[in-house]
Amino acid sequence: MSEGSPASFGCRSGFFCPAGSAAALPCPPAQFQDASLSSSCAWCVAGYYCAGTANLTSRYAVCPAGHFCGVAVSFPTACPPGSFARSPGSRNCSDCPIGFTCRQPGTVEPAPCPPGFYCMLNNSDPAPCPVGTFGNKSGIKTEAECRPCPSGSFCASRGLTAPTERCLAGHLCEWGANESASTADTMTPSGMQRSGACPAGSYCVTGASAAVVCPAGTYCTGGQTLPAHCEVGTYNPYSNQTACTTCPSGYVCSPAGLADFKQGLQCPAGHFCTAGMKSLEAGRCPRGTFSNGTGLANISQCRPCPAGMYCVETGLVAPSGQCSGGFYCSGGSAEANASVCDARAVCNGTSCGGCGGVCPVGSYCPSGSGQPTPCGAGRYCGTAGLWQASGPCDAGYYCGSAGGWSARPDGNVAGSGPCPAGRYCPVGTVEPLLCPKGTFSGTVGNRNVSDCVACVAGHYCPYTGMTNGSMFPCNAGFYCPSGMSEGSPASFGCRSGFFCPAGSAAALPCPPAQFQDASLSSSCAWCVAGYYCAGTANLTSRYAVCPAGHFCGVAVSFPTACPPGSFARSPGSRNCSDCPIGFTCRQPGTVEPAPCPPGFYCMLNNSDPAPCPVGTFGNKSGIKTEAECRPCPSGSFCASRGLTAPTERCLAGHLCEWGANESASTADTMTPSGMQRSGACPAGSYCVTGASAAVVCPAGTYCTGGQTLPAHCEVGTYNPYSNQTACTTCPSGYVCSPAGLADFKQGLQCPAGHFCTAGMKSLEAGRCPRGTFSNGTGLANISQCRPCPAGMYCVETGLVAPSGQCSGGFYCSGGSAEANASVCDARAVCNGTSCGGCGGVCPVGSYCPSGSGQPTPCGAGRYCGTAGLWQASGPCDAGYYCGSAGGWSARPDGNVAGSGPCPAGRYCPVGTVEPLLCPKGTFSGTVGNRNV
Incomplete structure (x- = not known):
């Protein structure tokens, strides 16, 4: 600014500008300024208000109707409830007059008191006419102006403008009745109740002259126009009742209005019904239980799913099925693998009993198992989750009464292990068997009793289960073959004629020229002169006299028999005598010469009588020369040498003259007339004595000629025809036995x-x-x-x-x-130099x-690392893959197609068949990745 009072910036009305103002200041609340170019503001006067804003264009604002304004106020104050202000500019509010109400703040004009209410002085909230009265006009000033309810009606609430309604059926309502039910404070001047509710146990219809008794199946608490049906879960067997009885456990009282609980539903199988239960859904037997009976009263009566079974759903009437193989369900199982149990299980402390689970190692669980079955004596169960035993314990090992964890237990578990020395264990052994007496074994792992070695010869093994076979030498006077169990075996005592030093494996015979006439001896004695000592067990004395027919020198081990053609009558002879003529001394050791036997002749010093020749016989003993033999008479034949009588009468079909030597035809047996002395029976036939003709040989036999009886076909042949000279070979597929078969089928197929x-x-x-x-x-x-x-x-x-x-x-x-x-x-047929x-x-x-x-x-993802496996060694290691045919190693080197280290860009978990690709968004430049 270039001047102190600029015309364009003079202070307007509603603002003030003291010296040095940079801007116009609005008048503060409760002050005003209606002139311009002012340096200060003035206080607001009574009856007006000054808001202190630039909107005021005059020096004040008039206080509005319904409000009052004192000195120096910035806003009007509304008249409080119970007061009013008709005119603007009021400094105070007036009290609300009697018969009127001023309900809201800022009331301008009092309102007449509404019908049903009365208004005292300064009223802000009309008071309702009390129960039993009504107000049918406005402007009522006091409670006394409220009208009592007329007879025949009742005024049931406050603030009524007319009676509530006519008295309900079954009620008596005099003037001022406030309800249809009886209360203690509604008495008539005569002392009677102003109204009476229909009595409990009955109901009253409109206009009825008397109360009606509520029937069975309903209840009436009093003041009812109709009976109330017993709710679901209750019943009422009696009339005139004020309440229903809770349905007993074991039943569901449904639908409503039952007079007898048995009219309802008996609790069905699969459910339990507690007293008063309204819905079967709330009573379904829980998972892990079932019920095949009706009328169950509480959840504890639901039967736990039996051992070996599972109950998967609620409300079952029978188990869902058998527990899965490899698992056991001990009772109350809700799953086939016993992973969920009956929720009712009672907990002990902080843990609850289970209902089964995976069959543990050392046992097996067939389908339907209630408990794990111990693997069993002599068997093993090598993994968890088995439904049958893995198999018998291997020979050379034993698995005790509870079974084992391996086919070849290492002995770390009591009751199983390698078969110990001195014992043997066949396949499936429960308790190692002791090697029997007479045997031993110093090795472990024996599989059969044959692995027990016979006790060493010359020794004995007196105990079962011995591990050394040469501990006990056989006693002197006895001998012990291998396998002996005692040192003085009764069956192996040294007999007379033998000697047995200690440790003998066999009895030793006394050597020649020695003897032993006692038993159980350990040595022999020398033989005496004039006798013989053979050195055998047959000698029972210290020597034997040289017997008759023999001669013995000095110190001989055996007597020498007189040679044939000589004899010795007396025992103890030193020489033998020549056999006389007409006698024979055939055998070595002859005691007495024998007369030459009939049919023979004997020369001097004879040792072998000479037989009378063929065609002759000798019928007396003592014949000295051949000339004394007699020719065979006619009609008989002498077929052999040394006969004492003719052989027999000539066979049927033969002619025999004197001196005939046989029944068959020969060239040198002619009679003086030139006729043959005899003729043989023809081939294919046989001739019995005295027969006039030859008899044909029957089937099953054969006749080669000159036979007196047919010959049976030998084993291995048969003959289906008669008159045959030979039999037929038995065909393949049969054995022709016994001999004499006519048909090979009579033999043995x-x-x-x-x-x-x-x-x-x-x-x-x-x-x-x-x-x-x-x-x-x-x-x-x-x-x-x-x-x-x-x-x-x-x-x-x-x-x-x-x-x-x-x-x-x-x-x-x-x-x-x-x-x-x-x-x-x-x-097996060989090809070249080798056989398959x-x-x-x-x-x-x-x-x-x-x-x-x-x-x-070996199978996809597995490996078989050694020869002689009966099952795969295991899965291929993570970081490697074993293809569809499996591998030779848990970590194959890739030299065999289809297996090797996991290649770059892929990953191989345990047992990988085909390497898995690294997912999109990832990569790997290394081999042997194990996981994604």
Whole structure:
């Protein structure tokens, strides 16, 4: 500014500008200024108000009607309720007159008191006419001006402008009745109640002359126009009642209005119904329980799901099903794996009992298990969650009465481990078996009793379970073969003629020229002169006299028999005598010469009587020369040398003259007349004594000629025809036995386990070889024996079925004779210089369970790191992948296609078959990534 009083910036009305003002200042509240160019403001006067704003163009504003304004106020004050101000500019408010009301702040004109209310002086809230009265006009000043309710009606509330209604049926209402029900403060001047409610237990309809009794199934508390139906959950068997009875437990009283709870619903199966329950939904037996009975009264009567079962839903009438295999449900289970239990389970302290779970290691749980089943004596359960035992404990190990955790326990768990020394453990052993007396074993892991070694010969093993076989030498006077259990075995005492020093493995015979006539001796004595000592157990004395027929020198071990042609009558002879003529001394050691027997003649010093020749006989003893033998008489024949009488009468069909030597025709047996002395029966027939003609040989026999009886066909042949000289070879597929068969079918059809070639005489020669079997009959040759099928082995000959399954860790591709395929069907055809095998040890990269016909590839994501596995070694390690055929190592190096380290840009969790791509938005430049 260039001047102190600029015309364009003079102070306007409503503002003031003291000296030095930079701007016009508005008048403060309660002050005003209606002139311009003022340096100060003035205080507001009574009856007016000054807001202190630039909107005021005069020096003050008039206080409005309904308000009052004192001195120096900035705003008007509204008249409080109970007062009013009709005119503007009021300094004070007036009291609201009697019969009127001033309800709101800022009342300008009092309002007449409304009908149903009365208004005293200074009223701000009209008072209602009391119960039992009404006000049918406005401007009522006092309560006394409210009119009593007329007879026949009632005024049930305050502030009525007319009676509420006519008295309800069953009620008596005099003037001033305030309700239809009886109360203590509504008495008539005569002392009677102004009104009476319909009595409890009854109901009163409009205009009724008397109360009606409420029927069964309803209730009436009093003052009712109609009976109230018993609510759901209650019933009423009686009339004239003020309340219903709670429905007993075991029932649901529904629908409403029941007179008998049995008219309702008996609690159905799958539910429980507590007293007064209104809905079946609230009574569903909880999960983990069921109920197959009706009328249950509370939740505790819902039956826990039985052991071995699960109850998955609420409201079940029967269990949902069996507990899953590999899990056990001990009772109250709501899931097949026992992961959720009956919620009613009572807790003890801070923990609640479970209802089952995963079958633990060392036990198994078939479907429907209520508790884990211990693996069982001699078996093992190697993992959790099994539904059956893994298998029997391996031979060479034992698994106690509760079973084990491994097929080959290491002994860290009590009751199982490697079979200890001195014992043996077959497959499935519960308690190691002691090696029997007479055996021992110093090694562990014995599988069979045959692994127990017989006690060392010359020693004995008196105890079971011994680990040393040479601890106890056999006692002197006894000998101990291998396998003895006592040191003086009664059956192995040294007999007379033998000696047994201590530790003898066998009785030692006394050597020649020595003897021992006592038993249980440990040494022998020398023989005396004039006798013989053989050095055998037959001697029961210290020497033996040289017997008759023998001669003995000095200190001999055996007597020498007189040679044939000599004799010695007396015992103790030193020399033998020549046999006399007419007598014979045939045998070495002859005691008395024997007369030459009939049919023979004997020269001097005879040791072998000479037989009378063919065609002669000798019928007396003591013949000295051949000339004394007699010719055979006519009608008989002397067919051999040394006869005492003719052989027999001539056979039927033969002619025999004197001196005949046989019944068959020969060139040198002619009579003096030139006729043959005898003729043989023809081939194909036989001739009995005295027969006039030859008899034809029957079927099943054969006759080669000159036979007195037919010959039976030998085993392995048969003959279906008569008059035959030979039999037919039995056909393949049969064994012609016994001898004499006319038809090969009368013999034995080749049985199962055998083959029968043509003419075979014995089934033993036709047993199907090891590695084969036959369950059919009539096999004709060895090629028809069936190779043992893949996965099986045939250990013996002559089998009608395979012996069993191929051992775990091996495979049997067909024709195996051992459980490990180490021996094959010997019939295998060779190609060049090598023969095809029949299986063997399961190779690396595969596994072979029991009964494998071929190795099983290890499988996607797994590896088989050694040969001889019966199951996969495990999953491929994280950071590596093993393809669809599996791998040879948990961490393959990639040299085998389809497996190796996880490549860059991918990741491989445990058991990866195909490497997983790193997701969009990520990358990896390294190999061997394990996780995303």
